Amino acid sequence: MNKTLITFCCLLVTCLLKAQKIDLFEEAKKESAKADSNKTELTTATFKSTRLINGHSVETTKKGLLDFRISHRFGRLNQGLYELFGLDNATMRMGMDYGITDKLTIGIGRSTFQKQLDGFMKYKLLAQAKGKNNFPVTVTWVSGIMIKTIRETDPAQKRTTAEKTSYVHQVMIARKLNEKTSLQIMPTLVHYNLVPLENDPNDLFSLGFGGRYKISKRVSINAEYYWQLNKFKGYYNSFAIGVDIETGGHVFQLHFTNSTGMTERSFIHETTGYWTKGDIHFGFNISRVFKIKKQAIND
Amino acid sequence: MKKAGYIFLLCTTLIATVQAQKVFQTKAGKIKFFSTAPLENIAAVNNQVDSKIATNGQMVFMVAIRGFRFENATMQEHFNENYMESDKYPKASYMGNIINLSDINFLKDGIYNATTIGDLEIHGVKRKVTTAGIIEIKSGKLYIKSIFKIKLADYNIKGAWIGEKIAKEIEITIDCKYD
Numbered sequence: 448m449n450k451t452l453i454t455f456c457c458l459l460v461t462c463l464l465k466a467q468k469i470d471l472f473e474e475a476k477k478e479s480a481k482a483d484s485n486k487t488e489l490t491t492a493t494f495k496s497t498r499l500i501n502g503h504s505v506e507t508t509k510k511g512l513l514d515f516r517i518s519h520r521f522g523r524l525n526q527g528l529y530e531l532f533g534l535d536n537a538t539m540r541m542g543m544d545y546g547i548t549d550k551l552t553i554g555i556g557r558s559t560f561q562k563q564l565d566g567f568m569k570y571k572l573l574a575q576a577k578g579k580n581n582f583p584v585t586v587t588w589v590s591g592i593m594i595k596t597i598r599e600t601d602p603a604q605k606r607t608t609a610e611k612t613s614y615v616h617q618v619m620i621a622r623k624l625n626e627k628t629s630l631q632i633m634p635t636l637v638h639y640n641l642v643p644l645e646n647d648p649n650d651l652f653s654l655g656f657g658g659r660y661k662i663s664k665r666v667s668i669n670a671e672y673y674w675q676l677n678k679f680k681g682y683y684n685s686f687a688i689g690v691d692i693e694t695g696g697h698v699f700q701l702h703f704t705n706s707t708g709m710t711e712r713s714f715i716h717e718t719t720g721y722w723t724k725g726d727i728h729f730g731f732n733i734s735r736v737f738k739i740k741k742q743a744i745n746d
Numbered sequence: 747m748k749k750a751g752y753i754f755l756l757c758t759t760l761i762a763t764v765q766a767q768k769v770f771q772t773k774a775g776k777i778k779f780f781s782t783a784p785l786e787n788i789a790a791v792n793n794q795v796d797s798k799i800a801t802n803g804q805m806v807f808m809v810a811i812r813g814f815r816f817e818n819a820t821m822q823e824h825f826n827e828n829y830m831e832s833d834k835y836p837k838a839s840y841m842g843n844i845i846n847l848s849d850i851n852f853l854k855d856g857i858y859n860a861t862t863i864g865d866l867e868i869h870g871v872k873r874k875v876t877t878a879g880i881i882e883i884k885s886g887k888l889y890i891k892s893i894f895k896i897k898l899a900d901y902n903i904k905g906a907w908i909g910e911k912i913a914k915e916i917e918i919t920i921d922c923k924y925d
Contacts, residue, residue, distance in 0.1 A: 469769060471804035472841045479808055479837070482796075488812070488836070492827050509819035549819075626833060664828045665906065695907065696820060736820050744791045744815040 483578075490575035493585055493623040494631075496698045496734055497544060497552070497569075499657040500671045500687040501706055501714040505587040505621040505631060507571050508546035508554075511740030516542045516556075518709050518732040525725030533728060540709040545739070560708045567591030567615075575623060584622045591615045593710045610641040615711035617655075627661040635673070637712050643679055651716050652676040665693045669702070673715045685718045689730075700732040768852065770888040771798040775922030777809060781913040788821065788912065790814040797922055799881075799888060801852045803844040805862055807920075811836055829905045829912075830869060838868045842877075850881055857882045860890075871901045879920065888924040893917065 494504040497514065508514045518540045522533030530536065542556030542565075550571040557564055573586040595611040614637070621631035633655035642649055657671040670688045689702020705720030705727055706713065720726030775795030781788040792815070796808040811832045816822040826832040842864015844850065850858040858881045866875045879892025895915045898908055908914060 469800055469802070469804075471769070471798050471800050471806045475798065475806040475808060475839075475841065479839070482808075492823055509823075512819055546819075695824075695911070738818050738820070741817040742815065742819050742822070744789075744817055 485579055487576050487578040487580040490577065490585065490623050493575070493621050493629045494659055494669075495667060495691045495693050496700060496732070498700070498732060498734075499631065499659075500669055500689055500700065500702050500732075501685065501704060501709055502633065502655060502657070502671060502673070502711065503567075503569065503587070503589050503617065503619060504657070505571065505585045505619045507550055507552045507569055507587065508544045508736075509742075510546045510549045511738065511742060512546045513737045513739050514544040514546075514554075515735045515737065516540075516544065516732060518542075518730065520704065520707050520709065520728045520730035522728065523720065523725065524703075524727045524729065538707055538709075556710070558709055558713075560710075560713060561595045562597040563593050563595055563708075563710055563713070565591060565593045565710045575621075584620050587619045587621075589615075589617045589619065591711060593712050606641065612640050613712045614638045617711070627667075628658065630656075630658040632656055635711065635715060637716055639712070647679055648677055651678060653715050655715075659691070667691045669700070675716060678716060681719070682716060683718050683721050685714045686722060696736050698732075698734040700734075702730055703727050704730060768801045769798055770800075770924035772796070772922055772924045775807070775920070775924075777807075778919040778921070779814075780917045780919070782917075783909070783911050783913045786911045788816070790816045790822070790825070795922065797924070799890070799924060803847040805840070805842050805844060805864065807838075807840040809838040811838060829903055835868075835870045838866075840864055840866045842866075842875075844881075852883060852888070855883050855885065866896070868896070868901045869903050873900060890920060890922050890924075892920040 494506050497504055497506045497508055519537050522530055522536035524532045526533050538558065538560040540556050540558040542554055544552055544554035546552050552569040553567070555566045567589055569587060569589040571585065571587045573582060573584070575585045576582045591614065593613050593615070594608060599605055615635065617633050617635045619631055619633040621629055623629045635653045635655055637651045639649050639651070653673050653675045655671065655673045657669070659667045659669045661667040668690055673685045675684055683705065685704065685706045687702050687704035687706065689700055692699045705722050706718040707720070707728060708714050708717060720728065773796050774793060775797045777792045777795050779790055792809060792813040794810065794813045798806045811830050812826055814825065816825065842862040844860050844862050846861050850860060859878065860881045861876065861878050863874065863876050865872050877892055877894045879890055882889040895917050897915050899914065905912065
């Protein structure tokens with residue numbers, strides 16, 4: 448009797464243990480679902496390039512990468528066939544951006560327009576994220592300096608470097624709504640050390656709006672508009688529309704815009720072209736990224 | 747005496763059952779992949795592979811695609827955005843069984859050849875694959891190593907540079923140490 452009982456108990460325990468036998472596949476599925484709900488995924492590639500069109504996007508140059516950028520804006524389309532619809536004339540900006548960290552970028556550039564020199568620092572303050580620590584937008588700060596170095600035609604009007612300098616500060620707030628669509632707004636302040644007229648303000652505020660829509664994995668349509676809240680007389684708001692084409696290490700940006708300059712003071716506050724009059728410039732930016740420092744892969 | 751023998755038999759059954767349930771696991775497994783193409787060689791490493799192996803022969807791998815690190819950050823971004831579509835398919839997984847389980851003694855130090863059959867899911871495509879590798883048991887720890895190849899077309903991975911800068915067949919190296 449006793450023996451039967453022991454046998455029975457032991458068998459029962461064995462059976463119970465067997466019943467508890469681990470099924471890794473089921474366990475893994477459960478754990479994976481649990482892990483997913485605990486995870487925070489940072490949003491990447493809100494835009495293909497660090498520039499929307501004329502101005503900055505929230506994207507920064509990744510650590511150790513050097514982004515060499517050449518941008519052209521041709522003449523106005525309404526110049527007609529004689530000027531080959533503006534293609535006979537071009538202004539250019541050549542620049543280099545370098546990623547010190549994944550979040551911090553510095554850059555310099557030189558434009559033929561007013562022979563401007565420019566430099567900027569850009570920092571990604573907050574990143575859009577989904578999952579456990581949800582955050583709706585990416586926020587990037589950029590501050591830059593622009594110096595006109597073109598000689599004054601009238602020697603009597605000679606200006607000091609300080610007088611020819613202006614500054615820009617922008618906060619860019621962007622949200623990648625889905626795989627294809629991203630939107631950005633950018634409150635902007637441009638400070639001029641010297642303004643054209645006595646009563647002109649030194650601090651000019653504007654609000655930029657922009658976005659992109661991906662029509663394929665490698666091609667997107669971009670648009671950018673800067674609304675001037677206060678402005679110098681005789682200048683218009685800047686609007687640009689174009690496409691981004693990505694091929695390996697290059698991004699080609701082709702666009703139409705009413706602005707000639709490619710620095711913030713020039714395109715936001717010194718745009719003389721008016722879209723409906725046909726003062727439209729064809730332009731492009733070419734970005735080529737070089738790997739200066741390898742990313743550690745902890746092999 | 748007869749009774750003692752009886753209990754002994756039952757106990758060994760118990761122990762055997764308990765032992766059959768041992769699970770080796772890691773959250774820091776390593777998976778590398780390597781692509782050799784006419785224009786370029788590309789390598790990437792993921793050091794945060796979540797994997798478990800049970801002595802019943804079951805084997806599970808969970809791999810976050812965004813966990814693969816490249817030397818070139820631009821390549822890494824293109825890998826996630828253009829090829830793997832990591833937003834849509836954030837994970838790759840493998841669930842398989844060791845089919846020559848009888849050749850492996852998980853209690854004894856040694857190097858064993860293992861063959862597994864299971865479902866490999868990459869880029870949302872699940873395929874049955876057979877892979878071979880080695881299992882090493884060394885003082886209670888388990889190591890595995892396996893090298894195999896996959897065809898990108900099998901997993902519906904498409905992109906402009908496949909064939910030129912990116913090989914059509916990618917070599918995958920599994921190198922994991924379990925506790």
